[in-house]
Amino acid sequence: MKVNLKPQAMMYPxxxxxxxxxxxxxxxxxxxxxxxxxxxxxxPAVMIAINSxxxxxxxxxxxxxxxxxxxxxxxxxxxEADYLGIESGYNENKIDKVNFTTKKGDFVNAPIINEFxxxxxxxxxxxxxxxxxxxxxxxxxxxxxxxxVLNEKNKVNFEALNPLAYDxxxxxxxxxxxxxxxxxxxxxxFRE
Ligand SMILES: Cc1cc2nc3c(=O)[nH]c(=O)nc-3n(C[C@H](O)[C@H](O)[C@H](O)COP(=O)(O)O)c2cc1C
Numbered sequence: 001m002k003v004n005l006k007p008q009a010m011m012y013p014x015x016x017x018x019x020x021x022x023x024x025x026x027x028x029x030x031x032x033x034x035x036x037x038x039x040x041x042x043x044p045a046v047m048i049a050i051n052s053x054x055x056x057x058x059x060x061x062x063x064x065x066x067x068x069x070x071x072x073x074x075x076x077x078x079x080e081a082d083y084l085g086i087e088s089g090y091n092e093n094k095i096d097k098v099n100f101t102t103k104k105g106d107f108v109n110a111p112i113i114n115e116f117x118x119x120x121x122x123x124x125x126x127x128x129x130x131x132x133x134x135x136x137x138x139x140x141x142x143x144x145x146x147x148x149v150l151n152e153k154n155k156v157n158f159e160a161l162n163p164l165a166y167d168x169x170x171x172x173x174x175x176x177x178x179x180x181x182x183x184x185x186x187x188x189x190f191r192e
Contacts, residue, residue, distance in 0.1 A: 032085030071116035
């Protein structure tokens with residue numbers, strides 16, 4: 001039996017990623033985002049959505065600088081990722097509080113959080129108001145990855161990265177499970 005539920009934003013699986021940008025003074029802003037996904041192959045691009053009340057300091061900085069990074073926390077970073085999403089840079093130096101360190105991106109003037117094993121360097125392509133949120137697409141102009149999460153073909157190994165997943169319905173963090181099958185292959189059996 002199906003039950004009708006009250007509409008709310010939801011998507012499975014949803015990530016918990018960290019967007020980061022420099023503010024006007026060059027301080028590091030960073031906040032946790034569940035509203036984040038890929039949106040173009042050519043050019044490679046991601047989109048993020050941040051509540052547009054401008055209470056999010058990171059949003060102000062991304063709009064000002066038009067450059068940002070996206071870091072993928074591993075499961076072991078759940079505590080740090082949560083803190084970056086419950087405290088504002090208006091009140092605290094969050095990066096110091098969680099003992100993270102940063103460096104400037106190689107291709108954008110935005111901070112990369114060194115502790116994350118994979119980070120995207122992005123330049124803002126479009127900005128659009130969508131309901132309560134400002135939706136920003138960013139062209140991925142570079143990706144920085146730690147060698148220990150790369151496979152022999154220099155591709156990010158999902159299991160080694162062990163990215164943090166998030167459920168916005170129950171407000172809980174999850175680890176992803178094991179590989180199920182090869183994409184673009186397991187479905188071929190239905191072609192016969
Ligand atoms: C798991 C999690 C996911 C979140 N996802 C979003 C999101 O997608 N968009 C958003 O505007 N805020 C989101 N937040 C809230 C911001 O991260 C939070 O308001 C943060 O304190 C903003 O920090 P800032 O003011 O330093 O930018 C999320 C928080 C958590 C804990």
